[in-house]
Amino acid sequence: MAASITDRHERVRARVREAFVLFEHKEGSRLVDFKDVPVAIRACGVNPTSVQINLILDQLAALNAESDATGLVGLENFELVVSNFLIQQEASLFRDDYHTLLRAFRAFDSEGRGYIEAETLRSLLSGRGEAMTEDEMNKMMTVAADEQGRVWYEDYAQRLANDGRSI
Incomplete structure (x- = not known):
């Protein structure tokens, strides 16, 4: 049983590293701009609330305060905080x-x-709940809506539920 938990945790860490690299500040820098952290977290296949995002950002800011990389987050800190969050908050x-x-x-x-x-x-x-930004909304609509401005919800619900990502 312990091996499967360890394997699962390593898969989570690998997913976090993959998401990090997508948003790397400069290729090979092992740094991500602080403003890109929420999008990088969502690239892990989860959709945390703004409260959860702010908790992660606070933890990263506290760790980042000890470094000279102002405005940037290192891979090690990102992996540590985000992996722990995903594992602990899975439910x-x-x-x-x-x-x-x-x-x-x-x-x-x-x-x-x-x-x-x-x-x-x-x-x-x-207008309800946690409002999406205009940029988030536009990106979503490019996937959700057809050329006539319709969201065929059976297809879209299938895509949302089964997009191949799981933590």
Whole structure:
């Protein structure tokens, strides 16, 4: 049993390192700009709340205060903090399953058309809960909406639930 836990932890650390490299400040620098940390965390396949992101940022800032790399986060600190967070908070980071997502989308399709207008989804996501930034919204819509501005939610729910990432 201990070997499987160790293997799982190493897989998490490997995923964190892979995400880090995607956002490296300069190739080979082993540094990431502090402002890119939230996106790098999400690149690990999780969608933490803003409170969780702020906890991670606070931990990284405390570790970073000891270094000279102002505004940058080193790989070692990033890997340590983010890996520990993913391992300890795993239960709170699970993605919703397909059926849960489908029910949520259907609640906004009273006519049963199988899609919702992208602008309707945009409005919902910017006005409730943790609002997405305009940049996040635009990136999401390039994946979610078709050329006519419709989000076919059965396909999109499948993609959200089963995008191949798990922690």
